[in-house]
Amino acid sequence: MTKKFGQEAPHRLRVMQVNVRQMKASAGSNLTTNLLKSKDTQLEMLLLKKANDFYNQVPYFTDLEHWGVDDYWATPVELVASFGGDCEDYAIAKYMTLKDLGIPIERLRITYVRAIKIGETHMILAYYPTPDADPWILDNLIPEIKRGSERTDLIPVYSFNDDDLWLANGTARRGGASTVRLWRNVIEKMEKESKL
Template identity: 80%
Template sequence: MTSGLSCLLISPAFPGLVDFTAGLFSYEAKRFGNAAIGHLQVMQTTVRQMKATAGPNFTANLLKSKDINLEMPFLRKTNDFYNQVPYFSDMEHWGVEDYWATPVELVASLGGDCEDYAIAKYMTLKEIGVPVERLRITYVRAINIGETHMVLAYYPTPDADPWILDNLIPDIKRGSARTDLVPVYSFNDDDLWLANGTARKGGATTVRLWRDVIDKMEKESKL
């Protein structure tokens, strides 16, 4: 994992997760074996079902509501789905020290690590209509395991105590309850925040490996 704040790049729009093509299935099957097709079909069906359940007015309803019960079922479903994917270090799985996989790569290869889970959860919740300003991919120090780590934080309001979607534990807990995690920085499509709360605004900014993920997702959408 990297904390390369010096490599900030503009992020384009993200491709969707519900319109996989035959070309994509074929490509991933060549990379990871025929079982990848089945894995991706399950993913596609899961995201489609959540999107259908959320409905076309989900974003508007979410912005009006102060009831966490409206979005919590989708947070739990997303968290549980991707946490089923077996954990492997980047060196074990990809043969490199640091690799950020797309959601398709995570599921097709049936393996990934913390940043891959966080990215897939972010993309999925965005796909079903959760506003981007409520989502932050968050780089932390995980005290209990003595490693850098990545989670997805959900903020019902900008100043809220966020809900943390994590692969280390199955439950979604408030950030204040996760004393084992020390925030370093967080980001979404639009902004980047340092641990002290300072925001770097003014456009879609991100770190180098995040841009790599977006570039790969764009290529996946064209297969």
């Protein structure tokens, strides 16, 4: 990592590890059970906020500025070690961290949207406490986590997690996420990183 991303990369990755450990500790020993038993969203919101706040500290750069290509999806390690990324990198890092903390993936969707205020396509992470809930939106554009119904500046196009892909009209395709080429690339890079 030092060779690829500079002298500060190992320190930044240690900070990431410490933050994730602290998130796990704050959730308790059995996060999934605690989440399923929870009658309110206090624990869920704590974890969402911690993940959102941590990754939103990483400076924003376009893929062209940061990676020298038009579209690059970074792993969480690449985002933190290189200390830069764009919207999909934040969404992926938050998704992977929350998944690692034990939040069921059926509650998480990386969501491709049209961001009206900035006039661009954009990516966010949506958290659904229940399948039909108004999702909580984790976004690098604003620090607050808000309900999807409050984010009228975002128009969903499609969303996905490890298992499924949903179109904006709610139609789901089981296994559809594997058709997202850049997502497959991220998964492959993460598998290689885990062997280092």
